[in-house]
Each structure stands twice: as structure tokens, then as C-alpha cells.
Amino acid sequence: MTAEHDKSNSEQEQFSRRTMMAAAALAPVMLAATSTGASAQARATATLEYQPSGKVALVTGSSRGIGAAIAKRLARDGFKVTVNCVANRDLAASVVREIEAAGGAAIWEQADVSDPAAVRRLFAANDRAFGGVDVVVSNAGIMRLAPIKDMTDDDFDRMVAVNVKGSFNVLREASRRMRDRGRIITLSSSITQLRSPTYAAYAATKAAQEIYANILAKELEGRMISVNALAPGLVNTTLFTDGKTPEQIAGFAQRTPHKRLAEPADIANVVSTLCGEDGWWVSGETVFANGGIV
Numbered sequence: 329m330t331a332e333h334d335k336s337n338s339e340q341e342q343f344s345r346r347t348m349m350a351a352a353a354l355a356p357v358m359l360a361a362t363s364t365g366a367s368a369q370a371r372a373t374a375t376l377e378y379q380p381s382g383k384v385a386l387v388t389g390s391s392r393g394i395g396a397a398i399a400k401r402l403a404r405d406g407f408k409v410t411v412n413c414v415a416n417r418d419l420a421a422s423v424v425r426e427i428e429a430a431g432g433a434a435i436w437e438q439a440d441v442s443d444p445a446a447v448r449r450l451f452a453a454n455d456r457a458f459g460g461v462d463v464v465v466s467n468a469g470i471m472r473l474a475p476i477k478d479m480t481d482d483d484f485d486r487m488v489a490v491n492v493k494g495s496f497n498v499l500r501e502a503s504r505r506m507r508d509r510g511r512i513i514t515l516s517s518s519i520t521q522l523r524s525p526t527y528a529a530y531a532a533t534k535a536a537q538e539i540y541a542n543i544l545a546k547e548l549e550g551r552m553i554s555v556n557a558l559a560p561g562l563v564n565t566t567l568f569t570d571g572k573t574p575e576q577i578a579g580f581a582q583r584t585p586h587k588r589l590a591e592p593a594d595i596a597n598v599v600s601t602l603c604g605e606d607g608w609w610v611s612g613e614t615v616f617a618n619g620g621i622v
């Protein structure tokens with residue numbers, strides 16, 4: 329355990345104690361307010377009870393790229409983390425080792441999100457290790473590009489299976505099993521706004537995430553679970569860079585106001601904010617994190 333981790337745990341404990349004291353102090357106020365005009369105010373004040381970062385986060389597709397950065401960042405924020413891969417077990421294991429070396433707790437589990445039974449096994453493994461889940465990030469995704477006239481059935485079907493059905497499998501399991509007062513984030517993409525040629529099928533699968541988040545946020549009413557889609561722009565991972573020349577990548581970077589691609593950590597920082605103690609009022613939204621390229 330590092331000193332930094334000890335400090336973070338002790339800060340969390342202090343926060344939990346503070347919020348429990350605030351909740352105890354509020355209880356009589358809330359009882360008195362149930363049939364008065366003050367009830368709305370009491371309900372709003374009751375948000376003080378919210379305890380940030382729950383304790384456990386499950387991040388799909390976290391063996392590399394954006395998901396790995398999210399897993400490491402949430403571990404740094406004090407979450408126990410379940411890491412997931414579909415093929416690269418060594419990479420998933422190395423993300424876990426890195427988290428453990430920094431004083432955190434993590435497990436990894438291979439599961440293809442397009443398979444509902446595998447997703448159930450993933451959540452079950454998380455529950456066995458950590459006893460429940462408070463934050464779920466549906467991040468696993470794939471991208472195949474071609475003009476509509478050239479898109480193959482295989483590529484189209486696999487994108488739908490992983491991005492549309494796979495994310496649905498994860499969100500369904502999350503909404504069945506998550507503890508109240510948690511956060512769900514599903515990864516969309518700013519391509520839903522940029523709408524560049526060759527991206528039609530991929531962008532359509534990402535647009536589904538924005539619909540999922542908005543509707544699921546409403547379906548989970550009363551459980552204090554905030555649900556959002558997060559839509560990065562151009563991020564420096566193999567998903568974006570594969571098949572592009574260094575010159576093409578540099579050209580894309582120059583088109584962004586900040587003159588560079590996002591690094592995965594830039595996106596993980598936004599996830600950390602949404603999952604932090606001050607992020608919970610954002611719900612049902614698509615949060616665009618693209619450095620201003622749209």
C-alpha cells in the first residue's frame with residue numbers, strides 16, 4: 329500500500345463519516361417535510377447523502393486504450409476495479425498488476441461483451457471478488473470503416489454485435505445488479521456529430537449509446553444512478569490510428585483546436601469527474617469530450 333493510497337482511503341473514510349453525520353442530521357427535517365412545500369427542498373438537500381465513487385467499478389474493454397486508462401484512473405480514485413478483455417489476456421493482467429503495484433485492488437476477466445452469458449459471468453466474477461458494483465463503464469467497442477457501398481456484411485454485423493448488442497448486454501446487467509447511487513457511462517463518439525464519410529455504420533452503432541443512456545437514466549428513476557454517454561473525439565489508440573499513415577494522423581491532429589489527438593488519460597479524466605462526488609447531477613446526457621473539434 330502506498331502512502332498516497334492510504335491517504336485516499338482515509339479521505340474516503342472521513343467523507344463517509346461526514347456524509348453519514350449529514351444524513352443523520354437531515355433525517356428529522358425530511359420526516360417533517362414530507363407533506364409540506366419544504367419537501368422538494370428536503371429532497372434536494374438529501375443529495376448530501378450521496379457517497380461518491382461507491383467502491384467498485386467494472387470497465388469493459390479495459391485491457392488497452394481508453395478502457396485501460398479509465399480502469400487505472402478509477403483505481404487511483406479509490407475504486408476496486410474489474411478489468412475486461414476479449415482476447416488480450418496478457419494486457420488485461422498487466423493493467424491489474426499496474427493497479428496493484430500502485431496500491432489498488434483489481435481483477436481481470438475475459439468476456440466477449442457480445443455474448444450475454446459471458447457478460448453475466450463477468451459481473452458474477454466482479455461480485456465474487458468485490459461483493460457488488462457501483463460504477464459500470466461500457467467501453468468495449470470496435471470500428472470498421474468503409475463507404476456504405478463497400479461495407480461488408482461481416483464487418484457490419486460484428487460492429488452491431490459488439491457495439492450495439494454488446495453494450496446493451498452490459499447496460500442490462502448493470503441495471504439489474506448495480507447498487508443504488510452509482511454511475512453508468514457508455515462510450516459513444518463525436519463521430520455522431522462529425523459524420524465523416526466511411527463512418528456511417530460505426531457512427532450509427534455509437535449513436536445507439538446516446539439513446540441507451542438517455543432512456544436508461546429515466547428507467548432507473550428513484551435509484552439515484554446517473555447514466556451518461558461519453559463521446560470522445562480523436563483519441564490516440566490503435567482503434568483510431570490503425571490503417572492511417574503518420575502523415576494522416578498528424579493531419580487529423582492539426583484539425584483539432586488543441587492541435588493534438590486526445591490521449592486516453594484525457595478521456596479517463598472526464599470519466600473520473602462524472603464518477604466523482606460532484607458529477608452525479610449530470611444524467612441522461614451525451615457528454616462530448618473532443619477538445620472542440622465538432
Ligand SMILES: NC(=O)c1ccc[n+]([C@@H]2O[C@H](COP(=O)([O-])OP(=O)(O)OC[C@H]3O[C@@H](n4cnc5c(N)ncnc54)[C@H](OP(=O)(O)O)[C@@H]3O)[C@@H](O)[C@H]2O)c1
Nearest residue numbers: 389391393394413414415416440441468469517563565567
Ligand atoms: N479511439 C478513438 O478515437 C475513439 C473515439 C471515440 C470513441 N471511442 C470509443 O471508445 C471505446 C474504446 O476505444 P479504444 O480506442 O480504446 O479502442 P481499442 O484501443 O481498440 O481498445 C478496445 C478495447 O475493447 C476490447 N474489446 C473489443 N471487443 C471486445 C468484445 N467483444 N468484448 C470485450 N472487450 C472487447 C479490447 O480487448 P482486447 O485487448 O482483448 O482486444 C480492448 O480492451 C470504444 O467504444 C470506441 O468506440 C474511441
